[in-house]
Amino acid sequence: MNTHAAPPPPPPEPHEMRTDNSAGPGSVVGIQASVVHNANVYQISATDPPEKKYRTGVRYLEDGVPRKAEELFSEAMADGLDTAEVRFHWALSMFSARSDRDLTKDERARLTTAAERFVAHEDDEEYGPALGAVRELIIHRLDPSAEGIELAEKRILALPGALRERSLRHLDKVLSAATKDNVWANTKKQALLERHSGSRGHRVWAYFEADPAGPRARPAQLPHIAPGERARIAAGTLLCALTVGYLGWLTLSSAAPVAIVAYALALAAAWVTARNAFEWRYRVKRLRWEEQRRRASAANGGSDGRGFAAGVTRSFEFYFSKYRPRDHEKDWWLAETAGLRTYLRDEIVEIYRESHVSLANVVWLIRYHAIDVQKQWRAGTIDDHKVRFQIADRTKILCVLGLTILLLTVGCVIQNALQAQPAGAAVATFLAVAGGLYTARKWHRVASGRRHYIDDLYDEGRRREGRENEFRRWTQRLKDARPSEEEMETWLRSDTTILIADALEHFRISWRDVISYAVLRVPTPSASRAQERNGPLRYNSYALRLFLITEDGVREVSKVLNFETGAFNSEERNTFRFDAVSSVNVVKGADGRQNLRLTLTNGPTRDILVTKGQDLELAADDLRNPERPDTDADVEPDNPLDTSLDTTGFAPTLRILEGIAADGKNWIARGNY
Known part of the structure; x- marks a missing residue:
């Protein structure tokens, strides 16, 4: 049972009463309401100045879409905005939500080349120290040296408050277990504080409400008088x-x-x-x-x-x-x-x-x-x-x-x-x-x-x-009432942190025992969904699945999260050895549906829903506020599949499970996890 869930909020006024996870008007079996807010947070075009591309990239990074953020940071630097601040956020976007093992050879080469150029910007008063610390981390992670990594991580821990928190959050999967253990108590405490901040229980519902069409009334009809x-x-x-x-x-x-x-x-x-x-x-x-x-x-x-x-x-x-x-x-x-x-x-x-x-x-x-x-x-x-x-x-x-x-x-x-x-x-x-x-x-x-x-x-x-x-x-x-994208991402990140904390406590292990981990965040079948235009899809109900990789095997925890209240339920736990993973593959449907199929030698095949075809159809259709004009024709919508997979944690989860299925425990010996 989850001990961190806050009591449910009092019911809202009658106009806003909602029925969670139930079939409302016009609903069918499957994901319910589809809402797209026509905000300008993520709207960008090729002709926009690099400053706007950079600001939009920061928004994507903080809202859980690091791959899109990295793309915009690269474009901003190519257009001439080459500062310590931009390079620092670019480096964070490269490492955010993935480990060394998730980097391709090309990405490793880009990081190595970029780290050499960071030196020219380290005299920047605000971002220079942070950029220098990240540079050392890149150098020693790609060419491991225990002493060098420790010094780099100490420099990160010595950064001012906001830069320190941002660095720890996005570099989470490349930091050493010792450093994560040292900061874990504060991380967990911060998650508990943020999880129900900003009157979450009274506001999340508004994110999933569509923008209302303007008021109209049927006009009175003048009486018809026949000719003559x-x-x-x-x-x-x-x-x-x-x-x-x-x-x-x-x-x-x-x-x-x-x-x-x-x-x-x-x-x-x-x-x-x-x-x-x-x-x-x-x-x-x-x-x-x-x-x-x-x-x-x-x-x-x-x-x-x-x-x-x-x-x-x-x-x-x-x-x-x-x-x-x-x-x-x-x-x-x-x-x-x-x-x-x-x-x-x-x-x-x-x-x-x-x-x-x-x-x-x-x-x-x-x-x-x-x-x-x-x-x-x-x-x-x-x-x-x-x-x-x-x-x-x-x-x-x-x-x-x-x-x-x-x-x-x-x-x-x-x-x-x-x-x-x-x-x-x-x-x-x-x-x-x-x-x-x-x-x-x-x-x-x-x-x-x-x-x-x-x-x-x-x-x-x-x-x-x-x-x-x-x-x-x-x-x-x-x-x-409607929360911002930053608040939605903060609440979801805090829920994920509490999920990990509960798992570590239940299995009685620390970060020093965890070799790698992955969190898969997918919607439940009855979840309502909404998004800012070109932004990540968000749901009012998630199925969170955590994989903790230790020397003894894989620890798996799955819980259903009621995102409106932050309450967990329907918890399941599984533990299996490395050699128990027979195969891992992705099953793609014609409608865009993607399932992660995990086959164990001593159990049935399990299909884990990652994305639904309806999700991609919604994002591609890009429904807009009916009372606002269409956006600029130069603004191209993002690929909904890329954005959706980026926010679910699908890629790192797949790489870890594929590696274990292919090499068993030898996957650990290969390193770079």
Whole structure:
């Protein structure tokens, strides 16, 4: 059992609650979320100045990608930036995460040649002493002299704090066992301090969250008016006005006071009736539409398949299930909100269905609506549309009263007009009634569409405002919580140090007993993954495998690391002799998957997953923040396979196991391990 794991942090606020290593919305068996942060930390092009190449190389070195760092340092020196600082970091990148045995003949020759040139830079006040110490170490490691190595390592231990720590960290595999034993207590103590520093348990989750797509809302649609409709409405209105005017002229010509008053009352009653009847009918239809929208079935939003729309559907079901009201069953809540989910789902699919927007970029919005609907339900405002479009008693009374007065007064006006001009009044009455009904229907359709548009504009504004507020809150939350690459690498390096410390303690050995070692850091099958653009892939769950090589054989320890909390579990230990290793080979799949196959003479063949094809596909696709423009076309993405293998510790592990499989214990006698 691991005794160094800190207690798990308290649960985050509801908006950020996560389910570790479980199948979330849209997930399939295998590695889960794929996130690429579009930061500029690792972006470099051939035309960049050497200073930028050097700074980017330092970033790669400190973040666990030394081979890429060495490449950039070499380019910077070739471009004219040849200083003690650059050469010092170049030397560290050559030795970082590998031993003498891992160096090729060409690399050894380059180191020997470079060491001779270091002398010219050793007068540098800041980096000169460090460069001199590394020069001596190179000379005596490649042409071993116990006394010379000891003096070189003493010079390294005498360096100022930051340079000393950096040198010890990157020269770890070429330092003598005696020196490592001397500094091991401090190394372990530092790892324990750094392992949970910076509120790790409350922040790592943010690294695996995608950058949110900007807030959008489906725009309200202007009502469609068919071609010629306006002309027909104008013609009907004109006809109605002429006929009503003609009846008014007949009424005035008759000089009958009662008929004149009735005509005036009829006009007023017609206005009041039309206004309130429209309001009544519109509210009834709008309320019916709102109810239908909320009660519609969610069956049409299929969740089968792997497309964006299917993923959005599954995400809505997942988050509405997760953030349902207390004391209510999942099935009841999903049925209760089926129509509303379908409406929101269709809107999000419509406004975000673009090639550069992935499901991960809109999960924040889906989660927001799931929580918002639950809050509305608890506050009793989920049906506030019933209050908003409720028909007032005043509207009903005015409509009925106006219609009653209209019918009574119109009868009086028509009777008076027929007495004055029977034929003309009859024709005018017929045209007024027919034209009025026709025009009223046309006007109602146009006015209703316009009113619907105004109400939709109001709803759009409310949705947009809520989403913008949540976007600002969530973006700031991610900005405050998301760890830097340096922090992520520091935590992982500290976890690895504690893994080694536990193994040394368990097997009761010291560094003086360890001839060589290798650590393989690979993701678990259910791990979420993320990376800065062109940076190393990082996971929220690792399978760490340590190989300690001693005179007595190989000690192997494997543990599963929950990277978000720093807790170890599922520990396995194995010990086998040198002659027990029958063969070691790498099995490569067509999709980029790589397995390290270890065969023991007294046991079954073991396949150790190193990289998955999905990992390489993710890095090659280089998903970007959908709200940012593409980067400069001159910026070339790194080879994802090289970067991935560099950070797993695959190369040194393979060389050690291949050497043991080929030579057995004689591998030790050959030296250069």
